[in-house]
Amino acid sequence: MQEETNGGAIDLEAEWRGMQRRLVERLKGGQKSDLADGVVDLDTRVYTDEARFAAERQRIFREEPMLVAFSRELAEPGDRVVFDAAGPPIVVIRGADRSLRAFLNMCTHRGARLVNDCKPSKGLLCPFHGWTFALEGELSGVPLAQAFEGIDRKALGLVRVPVAEWNGMVFVKAQPGEDQIDVEAFLGPIAPLLTALDLGSLDKVRADRLDLRANWKLALDMGREVYHVPFVHRNTIGRNLHANVAIFDCYGRHNRFSGASLDFDELVGTPEEEWPEMRYQGVHYLFPNVTLSFTHVFDGKTPVVTMSRVFPGDSIGEAMTLMATYKRGGADAAPDEQVAALHDAVLGIVGSEDYSVAETVWQNISNGAQHMKFPLGRNELLVQRYHRDVAERIGMPLP
Ligand code: FES
Numbered sequence: 001m002q003e004e005t006n007g008g009a010i011d012l013e014a015e016w017r018g019m020q021r022r023l024v025e026r027l028k029g030g031q032k033s034d035l036a037d038g039v040v041d042l043d044t045r046v047y048t049d050e051a052r053f054a055a056e057r058q059r060i061f062r063e064e065p066m067l068v069a070f071s072r073e074l075a076e077p078g079d080r081v082v083f084d085a086a087g088p089p090i091v092v093i094r095g096a097d098r099s100l101r102a103f104l105n106m107c108t109h110r111g112a113r114l115v116n117d118c119k120p121s122k123g124l125l126c127p128f129h130g131w132t133f134a135l136e137g138e139l140s141g142v143p144l145a146q147a148f149e150g151i152d153r154k155a156l157g158l159v160r161v162p163v164a165e166w167n168g169m170v171f172v173k174a175q176p177g178e179d180q181i182d183v184e185a186f187l188g189p190i191a192p193l194l195t196a197l198d199l200g201s202l203d204k205v206r207a208d209r210l211d212l213r214a215n216w217k218l219a220l221d222m223g224r225e226v227y228h229v230p231f232v233h234r235n236t237i238g239r240n241l242h243a244n245v246a247i248f249d250c251y252g253r254h255n256r257f258s259g260a261s262l263d264f265d266e267l268v269g270t271p272e273e274e275w276p277e278m279r280y281q282g283v284h285y286l287f288p289n290v291t292l293s294f295t296h297v298f299d300g301k302t303p304v305v306t307m308s309r310v311f312p313g314d315s316i317g318e319a320m321t322l323m324a325t326y327k328r329g330g331a332d333a334a335p336d337e338q339v340a341a342l343h344d345a346v347l348g349i350v351g352s353e354d355y356s357v358a359e360t361v362w363q364n365i366s367n368g369a370q371h372m373k374f375p376l377g378r379n380e381l382l383v384q385r386y387h388r389d390v391a392e393r394i395g396m397p398l399p
Pocket residue numbers: 107108109110111112126127128129130131
């Protein structure tokens with residue numbers, strides 16, 4: 001495992017070469033995976049305790065920056081994205097001045113929801129009584145204005161929500177306010193790597209929502225280790241991956257994993273100068289809830305990214321995942337139909353393979369029969385760290 005602390009620009013090719021070397025070492029050696037220092041016991045109350053759940057919803061999902069989109073989804077004035085998953089209904093809009101603003105998706109007359117879709121528009125029209133708002137949030141029109149004489153129109157603009165756009169990534173904080181989001185401080189040592197990934201050049205090809213009956217952290221745990229792959233994904237992704245081969249990198253609270261596909265066999269025992277060309281691939285985890293899987297899976301040169309975000313549901317035993325697949329804009333070599341088919345396949349695997357197991361875990365631990373301590377292995381180090389980071393963020397020590 002590597003612990004990253006330094007900044008500076010990153011050359012993705014050199015980065016990938018370093019990762020390949022480490023993966024080849026893992027393949028050749030007896031120790032297949034980067035390992036944590038020790039086994040950590042995890043009390044099942046981290047999933048079932050209502051007080052923790054309430055603290056997670058507030059301290060994490062309202063107070064941490066939430067990734068809502070990549071910039072090309074909101075490229076032009078009037079483009080917008082709606083975001084309800086963290087709690088309050090939010091709409092992010094690009095103004096005529098090309099800056100992004102975010103607001104509660106709520107009319108200031110009597111509270112109706114303003115927009116439901118992402119269709120671009122020149123302003124926002126409330127469907128209840130027809131008040132209109134400019135892209136910049138000001139109240140711009142009131143039908144039958146004489147009935148509202150004397151109101152302070154300035155005070156009736158849309159309610160602001162913090163938003164920031166950084167290197168093609170758009171973040172909000174899911175509560176009203178005008179504070180600045182310091183994205184670089186939030187990302188810390190993973191910022192240079194995300195800059196190199198150039199996520200602002202990506203076009204969204206397909207998006208879906210997946211619900212599950214389990215605590216939200218069980219959904220995230222599934223994606224943070226590969227120990228389960230030979231069993232849960234025996235007939236799908238497990239077929240093309242070396243079992244348990246894994247390298248992990250930690251960037252503060254954010255992480256990266258990479259595994260070895262079977263074509264890494266060609267690299268073992270071959271001098272590095274003769275390695276066939278392969279491009280960067282990795283799975284990036286942004287605290288608290290984002291997974292960015294970055295590959296060149298189609299033609300070896302077109303970046304394809306699957307972004308998945310997990311959110312708590314209305315109760316402690318419900319969660320939701322928003323999953324979307326993107327490709328680098330203007331890349332014809334990876335036709336949209338193929339990218340969409342990949343998206344559907346990944347969605348199917350996550351739903352029917354990963355989440356169906358997570359739901360059995362939830363059924364077993366949530367019936368109140370028994371608290372347990374689960375031993376998280378040294379190879380499950382991202383799961384270990386993740387629970388530690390969540391506990392730290394909510395200010396409640398691990399039980
Ligand atoms: S609630 Fe929007 S115009 Fe009345």
